[in-house]
Amino acid sequence: MEQGTHPIRILIADDHPMMRDGLRSAITLETDMEVVGEAIDGNEAIALFKTFRPDVTLMDLQMPNVDGLQAITAIRQFAPEASIIVFTVYPGDARVTQALTLGATSYLLKSASRQDIIVAIRAAAEGRQIIAKEISADLANHRGTAGLTVRELSVLRLVKSGMSNRAIADSLFVSEDTIKSHMKSILSKLGASDRTHAVTIAVKRGFLDSL
Structure with missing residues (x-):
């Protein structure tokens, strides 16, 4: 010094x-x-x-x-x-x-x-x-990929906890079709093949807390 x-x-x-x-x-x-x-x-x-x-x-x-x-x-x-x-x-x-x-x-x-x-x-x-x-x-x-919306993050956290689409819909006071629409968007944005894959990718990328 x-x-x-x-x-x-x-x-x-x-x-x-x-x-x-x-x-x-x-x-x-x-x-x-x-x-x-x-x-x-x-x-x-x-x-x-x-x-x-x-x-x-x-x-x-x-x-x-x-x-x-x-x-x-x-x-x-x-x-x-x-x-x-x-x-x-x-x-x-x-x-x-x-x-x-x-x-x-x-x-x-x-x-x-x-x-x-x-x-x-x-x-x-x-x-x-x-x-x-x-x-x-x-x-x-x-870079340039779409992020998850606040609602999509809420849905994915509930998916991570093991809840079904119906249970998530009841929890968020929306229809099951709305949850299915959110899941379709989540899978597309993350390039995931299914719900479990989406959670794994989201955790790895830092959208969700660790598994």
């Missing part, structure tokens, strides 16, 4: 102790970085961000109480200039697009190498975006 410069101040938000330990160990090896706080859920991430105002936040998506997407939204409302790196095991173009739309700076998978993480932190501190190569490829593959 050059004389007169300050280290990059980093907040880690992840509910897994071993992951936090690993990130902290990797970061502390760098002379131009320091960990200023560690959060175990989204609520704590928001509170610690407001306390420490870190230069970069490493944010897991799946955390108890308040998840990473909710925390990103709250932090960006408080500090629009915040640099937030999503660091997660979950790929999927829909999930990535949502995170970036909410204000995430970069998106890395937890399979990333230590060097990739360090590079992404330095880039985020400089206002540059880093997207994992495999995620960039996934985004490119689905």
Whole structure:
């Protein structure tokens, strides 16, 4: 680190102790970085961000109480200039697009190498975006494809729970023919062969929570 410069101040938000330990160990090896706080859920991430105002936040998506997407939204409302790196095991173009739309700076998978993480932190501190190569490829593959509507997502979540078309129609107070129409649209948009295939694709792409 050059004389007169300050280290990059980093907040880690992840509910897994071993992951936090690993990130902290990797970061502390760098002379131009320091960990200023560690959060175990989204609520704590928001509170610690407001306390420490870190230069970069490493944010897991799946955390108890308040998840990473909710925390990103709250932090960006408080500090629009915040640099937030999503660091997660979950790929999927829909999930990535949502995170970036909410204000995430970069998106890395937890399979990333230590060097990739360090590079992404330095880039985020400089206002540059880093997207994992495999995620960039996934985004490119689905660019221009139609997304699912809010209603279609509601239907697909109920399909995932094991409900029949009739049960879904009763639950949403619509006709069974309406649900069949929604399913036809969902299958077409996802390129799925049947209901089960549609759920599998939707989970993989990040439209739904994990199976």
